[in-house]
Amino acid sequence: MNPPDLLARCLGYMPQLLDGAITTLCLSAVAVACGFFAGIFIYMMSASKSRTLASAARVYVSLFRGTPVLAQLLVFYYVPSGLGWAIPGVVAAAVGLSMNTAAYQSQILGTGFRAIPRGQIEAAQTFNLTRRQTLWHVEIPQVVALTLPALVSEMIDIVKASAVVSVIAVTDLMRVGQQLSSVSYRPLEVYTLAACFYLAITSLLSLAGRGIERRVARRA
Numbered sequence: 001m002n003p004p005d006l007l008a009r010c011l012g013y014m015p016q017l018l019d020g021a022i023t024t025l026c027l028s029a030v031a032v033a034c035g036f037f038a039g040i041f042i043y044m045m046s047a048s049k050s051r052t053l054a055s056a057a058r059v060y061v062s063l064f065r066g067t068p069v070l071a072q073l074l075v076f077y078y079v080p081s082g083l084g085w086a087i088p089g090v091v092a093a094a095v096g097l098s099m100n101t102a103a104y105q106s107q108i109l110g111t112g113f114r115a116i117p118r119g120q121i122e123a124a125q126t127f128n129l130t131r132r133q134t135l136w137h138v139e140i141p142q143v144v145a146l147t148l149p150a151l152v153s154e155m156i157d158i159v160k161a162s163a164v165v166s167v168i169a170v171t172d173l174m175r176v177g178q179q180l181s182s183v184s185y186r187p188l189e190v191y192t193l194a195a196c197f198y199l200a201i202t203s204l205l206s207l208a209g210r211g212i213e214r215r216v217a218r219r220a
Helices: 003-046 051-065 069-082 089-115 118-126 131-168 173-184 187-219
Strands: none
């Protein structure tokens, strides 16, 4: 193997792999953000005094935690098509990943909500804050600080899980790798580079999470 030729080929793969990595990042960011807000809602349902809402939340979490992400994506992609509603693969991927991570984030966020002293909620009520104001200005900032390491870990998991969206024709990093491999007939080189991109993304997320944790710890 000629090193200069290998380097030239790898550099030739880079632009397309970079485009795929950007798609992966954007898709993962949308999924994590939507899953965060959905996760709060699911936790609120599970903590509700209504047995119906609490049961619905438990079923939701069990369903999405107990089935493979790939199966969920295929359902979200092919069921609407079977009903005559053709939706883009990227939309199905965003919805599927968002709903999947919402189940996990509801459990992560729940530990944070339960760790907040009851006295703070009562103090907020004393100052005539509404339930929504208490949630967004008192509870959620503390919940995020308390669960930040687990949330970062879930974000990394979603980036890795997003590799399966290639099966529904989303041109993410893995899909680009498959396309380049089929054209170049050099799967080892292509997939090694794709793996390096995934490693770079997850490493940067981990470093960013640690930096935010240190900043939060200083303010505490």
